[in-house]
Amino acid sequence: MSLSDFFTIPFLVNALVGGVLIAILLSVLSLFVFVKKWSFINIGISHAAFGGLAIGFFLGVNPTITGSLFAILVGVLIGYISKKGQIHEDISIGILLSFSMALGVVVMSFSNNYNSDLFAFLFGNILTITQQDIIMILVFSAISLSFLLYNLERIMYCCFDEELAYISKVNTKFFYYSLITVIAIATVLSIKLVGSVLSSAMIILPAAVSSQLFWKYKSIILASIFISVVVVFTGIVVSFQYNLPSGSTIVIIYSLIFFIVILVKRLFIR
Amino acid sequence: MIKIENLWVELNGNLILEDISLEIKKGEIVAIVGPNGGGKTTLIRTILGFVKPAKGRVLIDGKEPKDYIKSGKVGYLPQKSSYERDFPVSALDVVMFGLVEVKISKKEKEKKALEVLRYVGMESFKDKPFGKLSGGQQQRVMIARAIISQPELLILDEPSTGVDVVAQESFYEFIKKLNQEKGITVLMITHDIGAVGSFVHKVVGLNKKLHYFGDFKDFLQKSNVDKLYGSEVKLLIHSPECFTCQYFNVEVKKH
Numbered sequence: 001m002s003l004s005d006f007f008t009i010p011f012l013v014n015a016l017v018g019g020v021l022i023a024i025l026l027s028v029l030s031l032f033v034f035v036k037k038w039s040f041i042n043i044g045i046s047h048a049a050f051g052g053l054a055i056g057f058f059l060g061v062n063p064t065i066t067g068s069l070f071a072i073l074v075g076v077l078i079g080y081i082s083k084k085g086q087i088h089e090d091i092s093i094g095i096l097l098s099f100s101m102a103l104g105v106v107v108m109s110f111s112n113n114y115n116s117d118l119f120a121f122l123f124g125n126i127l128t129i130t131q132q133d134i135i136m137i138l139v140f141s142a143i144s145l146s147f148l149l150y151n152l153e154r155i156m157y158c159c160f161d162e163e164l165a166y167i168s169k170v171n172t173k174f175f176y177y178s179l180i181t182v183i184a185i186a187t188v189l190s191i192k193l194v195g196s197v198l199s200s201a202m203i204i205l206p207a208a209v210s211s212q213l214f215w216k217y218k219s220i221i222l223a224s225i226f227i228s229v230v231v232v233f234t235g236i237v238v239s240f241q242y243n244l245p246s247g248s249t250i251v252i253i254y255s256l257i258f259f260i261v262i263l264v265k266r267l268f269i270r
Numbered sequence: 271m272i273k274i275e276n277l278w279v280e281l282n283g284n285l286i287l288e289d290i291s292l293e294i295k296k297g298e299i300v301a302i303v304g305p306n307g308g309g310k311t312t313l314i315r316t317i318l319g320f321v322k323p324a325k326g327r328v329l330i331d332g333k334e335p336k337d338y339i340k341s342g343k344v345g346y347l348p349q350k351s352s353y354e355r356d357f358p359v360s361a362l363d364v365v366m367f368g369l370v371e372v373k374i375s376k377k378e379k380e381k382k383a384l385e386v387l388r389y390v391g392m393e394s395f396k397d398k399p400f401g402k403l404s405g406g407q408q409q410r411v412m413i414a415r416a417i418i419s420q421p422e423l424l425i426l427d428e429p430s431t432g433v434d435v436v437a438q439e440s441f442y443e444f445i446k447k448l449n450q451e452k453g454i455t456v457l458m459i460t461h462d463i464g465a466v467g468s469f470v471h472k473v474v475g476l477n478k479k480l481h482y483f484g485d486f487k488d489f490l491q492k493s494n495v496d497k498l499y500g501s502e503v504k505l506l507i508h509s510p511e512c513f514t515c516q517y518f519n520v521e522v523k524k525h
Contacts, residue, residue, distance in 0.1 A: 035357060157367040160357060163320065167339060167346045168419065169371040215399050217358040 006237060011127055015236050015246070018129035018137060022190050023232040025141040026199070027206035027224035028148060029183055031217060034207035035159045036089070041078070041180075042203045044093030045187040046196035048074035051100035054107040068188045074100060075184030079177055124195030126236065126246045137189055144182045155179060156217055198247040202228065205254045212261045231257065271296045271423065271455050272317060277326035279312055285478070286312045290326070292483045296422075298471040299449050299456040301486075303463050305499055308477035310459045311349060314427055317457070318346060330423065342371070345416030349427035349459070353408065355401035361387065361411045362396040368418040386414040390444065409441065417448065424448070426458035430465075442466060463489075 006012050033039060052070020056063030074096050081092040148155065157165040158175050166172045183203075190199040206224035214220050235250030272294040279287040286309045294300050302310045315321045317328050319335030330338040338344065345368075365383040372379070387393045390410040395403060400411060409429060416424060429445070430438045442462075446469045449456055460466050463473075473489040475482030475498040482489055482498060 031358075035354075153367065153370050156359065156363075157370050160353070160359065160364070160367065161348070163318075163348065164346065164415075165367070165370070167318065167344055168368055169340060169342050211356065211358060215356075215358050216360060217363075220358050 003237065006240070011129075012236070012240060014129045014131060014134060015126045016233060018134050018193055019126050019232040019236055019250075020229050021134065021137045021141055022193060022199075023202060023206075023228035024225055025137070025145065025186055026190060026202040027228035028145060028221055029186055030203050030205070030207035030224055031221050032155065032159060032179055033183070033203050034211060034220075035156070035217075038089055038183075039204050040090045040093050041075075041183060042187050042200045043196065044078065044097045045071050045075055045184050046191045046199060047097045048100035049188050049191065050104040051107070052104075054104035058107050058111055064188075064192065067192075068185060070100070071184040071188045072181055075180040076177060079180045083176075124191055124193055124198070124247065126194050126198075126250075127240075129193050133193055137193070140185060140189060144186065147178070148182065151175065152218075194250075195247050198251055201251045201254050202232075205258055209254075209258050209261055212258075212265055227257065271298075271331060272457070273329045274317075275326050275329075277313075277316065277328065278324045279309070279316055279321060280324045281312065281321070287316070287476075288479045290476075290480045292474065292480060294455065294457065294472070296455055297449070297453050299445070299469060300458070300472045300474060301463070301466050301470040302457065302459045302474040302476055303461070303498070304474075304476040304481070310476055311427055313474075313476060314425055314457070314459060318344070318425065342419055343422040345419065345421035345424040345454075347409070347412050347416050347424075347426045347429055353401055357401050359400050360397050361392060361400050361403065361407075364400050364411050365414045365418055368415040372419065382418055383414070386418045387411070389417075390414045391440075406438075406441070413441075413444070417452075417454075420452075422455060424454050424456045426456065428459050428461070430460065430462060438462070438465065442469070445469075 006016070033041060049067040049071040052067040053063045055061075055070070056066030059066070077096055078089055078092045081087070081095070082089045085092070154165070154170050155175050157168065157170055158172050162172050162176070187199060187203075190202065194202070206228045207220055209227055210220045210223035214223055231253050232250055235253050236246050238244070238253075239246040239249035274290055274292050277287055277290040278285070290313065302313065304310055312321060316323055317330070317335060319328075319339060328335055330344075333341075362380070362383055365387055366379050369379045369382065374382075384393060384396065387396055390413055392407060392410045392414060395407060395411070400408065403411065413426075413429070426445075430441060442465055445456060445458070448454055449469075458466075467486045467490075470486055472484060473482060473486050474480065475489060477498055
């Protein structure tokens, strides 16, 4: 099948457009995950969403709504516990992840049968992206990216040193919780479409790869977007061509690029 | 400028500061000295509003710390030997952070940032990664960031941490110049009592309680130092014959 044939298959076009949109959003967020050393946050929130999804399925309420609300609540709680308890976010994430997963399993045990929808939602499938999903991610991406890019210096200052940013009159609490909320919603939207494993890879690897090549944060954002879009596009095309699972193919390409970049840098640059 | 009235501070149930009262006037350079764990950083953090007092209060220009900070007139240099080496910002980015909430164009911000970088002798490092600078260079960039918004009050927590002797001497000269030229009130924690003695106006001797508040000359009386540090401590004060002082052309007034 030639590349032009891909654009005649509606579900592949949806996968490419949706995948690229998610790639752009998560690669911008990956800068903040990288500088705050929050590589665990996406995994924590995606597992936390499990509790919300289970409650949604159990109560017969739209699981996307309960999952999103639960993820936002857990995201804010991660921030609150870390701030008040003066502990690193990774520890709060670990605690809330276990609690939410346990809650999800207990709620599921009240259901009469195994709920395959719940697992499909958690692990996602990029080839099942609908036009409605694309509109949702497009609207959310437009709002959150405008917010993040307009306040880029403020958020970077908070990431650099929150107390200094506060002294310089930056509303540090607002930006801290806004960042966690945007990551929480982006995580829920992306796990529905690409699954929790790919979602984690897409929020950790872009900045991890581009920070090996560039050291200025604006260059890291641009390089992350470029690398992410190319990898997602290539991953979908290759996986469809060779009948491979698309999410896993994308993660493998990402990881290979990361190791190649590190190796090349070690061998030729230093 | 800063009025501290009967201040008591507790952290995690431990009493850190006990009944502190003092007043710092506008344009003064005040050194806070005392043994480790004596509450120096806690005092500064209470003045900045990061720590809530158990009793008593702090007023800056008649305002609560949080309200005074909103006026943007404070410059703060925290106690930190080095920042994350891979944090993706240049020295210029760090200095420009200090103007992030100031409503002027990006071009004007950059112009001001270059001016203060020149003032601290770091203009040629503007495009270098901040994390890769030496401790002393980072400290100069951080002070440029602290003064870019033209603060009236500059608070420094152990500014010479991680700075070599040469950089320390010129750093203190720089603080003196800043105070004389711009009239900035400076409050700094230091262990280099001897090095700062020539230019500070007042000394705060702190070890949970306020052991001393007054001139540097009187502070040197044996009883004051003994009370603060214990009788085993000997102070090393630079003399006019001191090779280091002569070499770096440091003015020594009190010995």
